[in-house]
Amino acid sequence: xxxxxxxxxxxxxxxxxxxxxxxxxxxxxxxxxxxxxxxxxxxxxxxxxxxxxxxxxxxxxxxxxxxxxxxxxxxxxxxxxxxxxxxxxxxxxxxxxxxxxxxxxxxxxxxxxxxxxxxxxxxxxxxxxxxxxxxxxxxxxxxxxxxxxxxxxxxxxxxxxxxxxxxxxxxxxxxxxxxxxxxxxxxxxxxxxxxxxxxxxxxxxxxxxxxxxxxxxxxxxxxxxxxxxxxxxxxxxxxxxxxxxxxxxxxxxxxxxxxxxxxxxxxxxxxxxxxxxxxxxxxxxxxxxxxxxxxxxxxxxxxxxxxxxxxxxxxxxxxxxxxxxxxxxxxxxxxxxxxxxxxxxxxxxxxxxxxxxxxxxxxxxxxxxxxxxxxxxxxxxxxxxxxxxxxxxxxxxxxxxxxxxxxxxxxxxxxxxxxxxxxxxxxxxxxxxxxxxxxxxxxxxxxxxxxxxxxxxxxxxxxxxxxxxxxxxxxxxxxxxxxxxxxx
Numbered sequence: 001x002x003x004x005x006x007x008x009x010x011x012x013x014x015x016x017x018x019x020x021x022x023x024x025x026x027x028x029x030x031x032x033x034x035x036x037x038x039x040x041x042x043x044x045x046x047x048x049x050x051x052x053x054x055x056x057x058x059x060x061x062x063x064x065x066x067x068x069x070x071x072x073x074x075x076x077x078x079x080x081x082x083x084x085x086x087x088x089x090x091x092x093x094x095x096x097x098x099x100x101x102x103x104x105x106x107x108x109x110x111x112x113x114x115x116x117x118x119x120x121x122x123x124x125x126x127x128x129x130x131x132x133x134x135x136x137x138x139x140x141x142x143x144x145x146x147x148x149x150x151x152x153x154x155x156x157x158x159x160x161x162x163x164x165x166x167x168x169x170x171x172x173x174x175x176x177x178x179x180x181x182x183x184x185x186x187x188x189x190x191x192x193x194x195x196x197x198x199x200x201x202x203x204x205x206x207x208x209x210x211x212x213x214x215x216x217x218x219x220x221x222x223x224x225x226x227x228x229x230x231x232x233x234x235x236x237x238x239x240x241x242x243x244x245x246x247x248x249x250x251x252x253x254x255x256x257x258x259x260x261x262x263x264x265x266x267x268x269x270x271x272x273x274x275x276x277x278x279x280x281x282x283x284x285x286x287x288x289x290x291x292x293x294x295x296x297x298x299x300x301x302x303x304x305x306x307x308x309x310x311x312x313x314x315x316x317x318x319x320x321x322x323x324x325x326x327x328x329x330x331x332x333x334x335x336x337x338x339x340x341x342x343x344x345x346x347x348x349x350x351x352x353x354x355x356x357x358x359x360x361x362x363x364x365x366x367x368x369x370x371x372x373x374x375x376x377x378x379x380x381x382x383x384x385x386x387x388x389x390x391x392x393x394x395x396x397x398x399x400x401x402x403x404x405x406x407x408x409x410x411x412x413x414x415x416x417x418x419x420x421x422x423x424x425x426x427x428x429x430x431x432x433x434x435x436x437x438x439x440x441x442x443x444x445x446x447x448x449x450x451x452x453x454x455x456x457x458x459x460x461x462x463x464x465x466x467x468x469x470x471x472x473x474x475x476x477x478x479x480x481x482x483x484x485x486x487x488x
Contacts, residue, residue, distance in 0.1 A: 021145030055107030064115030079112025140313030154299020273397030278405030330471030336362030409451035
């Protein structure tokens with residue numbers, strides 16, 4: 001790095017992180033407009049949001065290991081090009097089904113970006129202090145991007161069609177492709193061993209049937225097909241784990257999970273993003289379709305949460321001088337749980353704005369610490385694989401937040417109104433007599449609020465338990481490391 005500026009390199013690494021995190025949540029604000037144009041059903045609507053995150057999560061481990069072998073910068077450049085092409089396809093998708101496919105292709109491109117950016121931080125900033133600062137900036141970009149997705153969408157939708165929320169990716173990708181080869185170092189595992197295609201196939205076969213089962217249960221209830229899919233996924237996952245334990249050069253180094261700080265941090269990230277993305281799916285619909293704000297007005301009301309997310313991540317390293325990482329992780333998740341509790345109990349504009357700010361700041365604060373713990377626990381030659389595991393937790397958490405919390409809210413809404421979506425109910429009301437139409441709109445909005453508050457209550461409970469568990473387990477891991485240091 002002597003001939004490269006670390007600051008410029010970090011800026012280049014932040015660009016793809018911003019895009020990926022924004023793409024996790026940008027559709028929340030665009031859904032009401034998109035639903036009117038493409039008219040997706042309830043299952044299609046969930047798939048439009050989820051296809052990106054689930055494909056990305058299913059491929060991250062494979063792509064992280066591939067980056068260790070072929071070069072992390074090289075994989076980053078390949079992924080950037082694929083992400084840009086998929087963004088154009090999504091922007092001009094003519095049907096809901098086409099958009100689902102385009103979102104899946106975005107996930108494929110994103111799966112090559114995330115492990116490369118995170119693992120390159122370890123090689124670019126080997127000193128613990130500078131690495132912690134770089135991780136905080138990376139986490140701020142991820143949390144801020146996820147929270148800024150609805151804001152970006154709101155601004156764009158005020159002036160352009162819904163496809164603009166994807167087309168905005170293209171100039172950023174072009175910039176990354178232009179400067180990345182000159183400002184980023186290349187790094188790889190010097191002794192990677194053979195790439196195991198059978199393990200890569202098993203990881204995919206484990207992920208996708210389980211995802212399918214989850215979505216089927218969420219939209220249709222328990223079915224024979226869902227049960228069979230779950231069994232296939234569990235069997236493939238078991239075979240995958242057994243194969244990794246036998247291989248001299250496994251696709252996934254299960255030994256990383258023997259480090260308590262690593263396994264607890266990955267789980268904490270998953271559950272934090274679970275709650276954050278679940279609310280981000282519902283909040284733009286609440287502000288637009290229930291309170292009646294325009295996309296831009298709704299985006300402005302969500303801006304405090306975006307700023308709070310960036311602030312929480314950037315304050316993490318400064319607060320770490322006074323508090324231990326376990327205490328800070330517990331404090332962050334406790335703040336996030338409090339924010340969701342405000343949404344669940346108070347509701348209303350003030351409740352959701354303040355609650356979202358507490359949620360964003362708390363999740364970002366905790367994840368800035370857990371991300372640094374993950375990198376510190378991973379050997380340098382396995383940085384890509386460790387980063388892929390970490391980001392699999394991120395993406396799976398986001399997808400599960402959409403599926404579980406989104407499906408809970410949808411189930412409550414359907415049970416109370418008989419309609420599949422709030423947008424569909426409002427559109428249907430327009431075809432009824434004025435009195436009946438007004439009554440349906442009022443009942444639909446009330447049902448949506450009840451569903452959103454129920455989802456927020458579940459998220460608050462999950463984060464409360466996660467805060468207590470992470471605090472205690474990370475304390476034990478730190479005490480154990482002090483008694484018997486383990487080299488990485």
